[in-house]
Amino acid sequence: MLRNWWYTALASSRLRSRPVAARVLDTDLVLFRDRDGRPHALLDRCCHRGVQLSRGRVIGGELACRYHGWRYDGTGLCTLVPSLAPGVLPPSGARVPAWPCAERDGYIWVWMGEREPDPVLPAGIAGFGERRWVQGSIAMRCSYRSGIENNLDWCHAPFAHPLTHPQYYLTRIWGLRQQEYEVRRTPLGMKVFAPPTTSERDPVPTGPPVLLEFQLPNRVRVAFRGPTPMTIIMHFVPTGPASCRLEWLRSKMLAVGPRARWSRREPVVFRQDRVLLESAQPWYDQESGFERSVPPDASTLLARRIIDLAARDEWDTDNGFPARRVVTTRA
Numbered sequence: 001m002l003r004n005w006w007y008t009a010l011a012s013s014r015l016r017s018r019p020v021a022a023r024v025l026d027t028d029l030v031l032f033r034d035r036d037g038r039p040h041a042l043l044d045r046c047c048h049r050g051v052q053l054s055r056g057r058v059i060g061g062e063l064a065c066r067y068h069g070w071r072y073d074g075t076g077l078c079t080l081v082p083s084l085a086p087g088v089l090p091p092s093g094a095r096v097p098a099w100p101c102a103e104r105d106g107y108i109w110v111w112m113g114e115r116e117p118d119p120v121l122p123a124g125i126a127g128f129g130e131r132r133w134v135q136g137s138i139a140m141r142c143s144y145r146s147g148i149e150n151n152l153d154w155c156h157a158p159f160a161h162p163l164t165h166p167q168y169y170l171t172r173i174w175g176l177r178q179q180e181y182e183v184r185r186t187p188l189g190m191k192v193f194a195p196p197t198t199s200e201r202d203p204v205p206t207g208p209p210v211l212l213e214f215q216l217p218n219r220v221r222v223a224f225r226g227p228t229p230m231t232i233i234m235h236f237v238p239t240g241p242a243s244c245r246l247e248w249l250r251s252k253m254l255a256v257g258p259r260a261r262w263s264r265r266e267p268v269v270f271r272q273d274r275v276l277l278e279s280a281q282p283w284y285d286q287e288s289g290f291e292r293s294v295p296p297d298a299s300t301l302l303a304r305r306i307i308d309l310a311a312r313d314e315w316d317t318d319n320g321f322p323a324r325r326v327v328t329t330r331a
Contacts, residue, residue, distance in 0.1 A: 001025050001238050002310050004113030005217040006122030008235040008247045011135050012106050013262050015039060019063055021054035023239040025112050029099065030054040035061030039108045040074035043097040047078065053096070072096060106135060106249065106260040107235075123188070123215065125233055125249070128259075132252040135260040137245060138270055140236075142277040143284070144218055144244035145307060147236035149300040150273050151220040152192055152212050154181050155331045160276055164269040166224065167331065176330040183299050183325045189214040189306055192299045200324040214303050216310050228253065242281050246270065296329035 009022045010031055019032040021044055030044040030053040042063065044052050051067040058064070062079060064071045070090075071080040078094035100111040102121055105128040111117040140147060150156065158171035182196035184204055191204055192212040204211075213221040222232045233249040248270065249260065266274075283290065293301060302321070309315040 002217040002307070004115055004118075004313075006102070006109045006111050006117070007218065007237055008107040009041060009101075009110040009237070010108045011137065011247065011260070011262060012103055012108060013135070013258075013260060015108055017058060019054050019056060019058060021052065023245070024110055025238050026240060027112070028052075029110065030063065031101070031108055031110075032058050032063050033061075034074050038074070039101045039103050041099045041101045041108075041110045042072060042074075042076050045096060046070055047094055047096050070094075074098065074101075105129075106133065107247065123219075126221075127231065128249075131231070132255050132257055133249045133260045134252060134263050135247075135249050136263045136265070136267075137247050138266050138274065139239075140244050140246055140274050140278065141242065142244065142274075142281040143242055144236040144238040145304065146277045146281065146284075147234070147244055147246060147273075148214060148218065148220055148307070149303050150277060151222060151234060152190075152214055152299045152303050153297075154192060154194075154212075154299055154327075155296050155329055158331065161269055161272050164272065166226075171331075178328065178330050181299070181327050181329065183302055183327060185302075185321070185323045186213075186215075188216045190299070190302055196326045197324075200322075212299070214306070216306065216315065242285055246274075296327060296331075298325060298327045 003025065007024050009024050009029060010020055014020055015031055015033060019030050022029050022031055028044040029041045031039055031041050033039055042053060044054050046053055046065040046067065048068055048070050051065055053063055053065055056064045056066040059071065062071045062073050069082040070078055073079050076096040076098035078090040081090045100117050102109045104122055105125040109122040157165045157167035161168050179194060180196050181192060181194040184191045193205060193208040207225050209225050211223040218236045220234045224230045231251040235247040237245045237247060239245055306315060
């Protein structure tokens with residue numbers, strides 16, 4: 001897991017007057033807002049008897065445990081123990097771990113790294129303030145890497161997404177056709193699109209029919225052009241070695257209503273992917289060497305390599321592989 005990065009912990013609209021539990025990487029957090037509405041993230045465990053702080057309530061901008069009422073501020077410091085006599089301070093060292101927290105572009109973000117946050121704020125979502133969105137969250141029983149790779153896979157849509165994906169309908173009409181797609185390295189990941197450019201000096205086209213983009217540590221952006229343009233932003237938040245949470249945004253056609261409207265429904269296209277990825281995960285848990293890949297898998301294999309390099313803190317824009325690759329496939 002990549003720790004020294006900002007992660008989406010929770011949609012902003014989900015954090016109101018009550019504390020909310022959220023798991024990020026391998027850590028159970030509790031999020032709450034102080035008097036000024038600023039979000040804070042603490043370990044979801046009271047330092048008194050270990051009860052989940054997310055079961056408590058917010059009093060005067062501080063988080064009170066439901067068991068004995070011990071109260072914590074945004075830094076995790078215990079500020080009040082109700083059972084103590086008036087004027088007696090909480091015991092020395094009474095605190096819970098806290099993580100840097102920020103609110104931006106419809107999400108509460110948490111810095112899970114051991115070093116100081118760099119950059120100071122999480123990378124923004126391009127175009128968030130220019131559109132209206134539908135927003136949701138889905139728990140997935142597969143690794144976050146599988147979710148990222150799946151959404152950079154150029155060849156799976158005609159088979160995995162019957163009746164829900166444009167490529168399914170095009171394949172039904174024309175059949176599988178030989179084509180080329182380009183993989184272009186970027187400072188924080190990669191872009192995948194077709195048709196390819198003629199050289200790496202050419203800029204990435206601004207309006208290809210489909211543009212797939214991966215940005216470290218866990219963001220995938222899918223942009224569809226044409227008569228009904230749509231952008232989907234996906235953050236695959238690791239919650240364990242073989243589980244993740246998909247925090248998703250989908251642009252709306254009409255620029256009306258709240259900036260991001262919450263939806264409890266799982267879109268069919270996401271469910272189609274989830275069912276397949278969850279069916280594969282047990283095999284990855286049992287053995288790691290069964291895979292066989294082919295040249296059209298270039299985009300997913302590059303995403304793996306980028307994540308592996310970032311996990312070793314070795315990722316930069318020149319890691320020994322070309323800035324641009326053209327891949328031939330049938331899709």
